[in-house]
Amino acid sequence: MNVAAKFTAGVAVLVVGGLVALAAPAIFGAYAEMSSWAIFQPPEEPTVEPAPDETEDTLGAEMIDELGDGYVYVGNGTAIPKGSPPGCDDPAWLHxxxxxxxxxxxxxxxxxxxxAAGIAGTDEEGQIVTYTVAPGDAIYAIGDRFCIANALTLTMLNHTxxxxxxxxxxxxxxxSIPWIPYFSPAGSPAGYQQIPYQLAVEAMSAAAHADDLDAIRRIFADxxxxxxPHPADADVIAKALDAGDLDMLRQMFA
Structure with missing residues (x-):
């Protein structure tokens, strides 16, 4: 297998002192030198489908075999350097x-x-699930605290x-719960009006966290x-609304 063939290159946009500048190409895949510093609007990562005769385990083993022990496989055709964030030999990765x-x-x-002085929230099994932001917190430091290698994805995950x-x-x-894309929905055509979509998603998120089911239904409908672009994607939300499932809606619009 040629691991390099599985990589996708992009251009990161850095926000520094209020100025927007193009950074060096960021590689999404095994050779990514991941940084915790703020990147504005990280792209949704592409899905890498294993070949029919490959399982996720064999794909990971082959990538680490080619790259060496200095890398760790984090799923979905992605391997990253160990110690990213620093001190994390077994980092987590958000897909x-x-x-x-x-x-x-x-x-x-x-x-x-x-x-990163806030409070971690756990589920009934003691697994870390949430984090409550403290004054002065920064997203890259939150990632460092919890060993999340691509911490900047947290803003996109949380629709903010x-x-x-x-x-x-x-x-x-x-x-197991669907997640609603933040920047634009799947299948968006060229020239898609992203801002109205984002504002509606942000409003849905605020209403979901306020447990205001009536507001969620109104924002969704209006x-x-x-x-x-694909009505089936909207139907996923409609079904959760019909069921009045606030737990599902809170993750859909985290």
Missing amino acids: VGGMSASLSGNLVDRGARDL RTIQPGEVLLLHPDS DLAHLF
């Missing part, structure tokens, strides 16, 4: 794309620190451009449903 979101690896809380004190961020999505 976000299409109508799904999942986490590879386990989250480890390395303790409160400067720029900025984080605010008191905000509860989803860190570990339930892969502002969001018609913006999906």
Whole structure:
């Protein structure tokens, strides 16, 4: 297997002191030198489908065999250097794309620190699932704290451009629940009006976290449903609304 053939290159856009500048090409795949510093609007990652005779395990084994022990496989055709973030030999990785979101690896809380002093939330099994933002927190530091190698994806996962004190961020999505894309829905044509879609998604997120089912239904009907190029994607939301399933809606619009 030629692992390099599985890589996708893009251009990252950095925001530094209020100025937007093009960074060096960022490689999404095995040779990615991942940084925790703020990148504006990270692209949804492409899905890498294993060949018919490959399983996820064999794909990972082949990639690490070619790259060496300095890398760790994080699923979905992606391998990254160990120690990214620094001190994390077994980093976690958020996979976000299409109508799904999942986490590879386990989250480890390395303790409160400067720029990541908030509180981790756990489920009934003690697994870290959420994080409550503290004043002065920064998204890259939150990633460092929990060993999330692509921490900048947290803003996209949580349908926001900025984080605010008191905000509860989803860190570990339930892969069995659909996730609604933030920047634009699947199948968006050239010239798609992204801003109305994003504003509607953000409004849905706020209403879901306020447990306001009536507002969610109103926003969906008036502002969001018609913006999906594929009606089947809108139907996924409609079914959750019909069931009144706020738990599902809170992750769909984390």
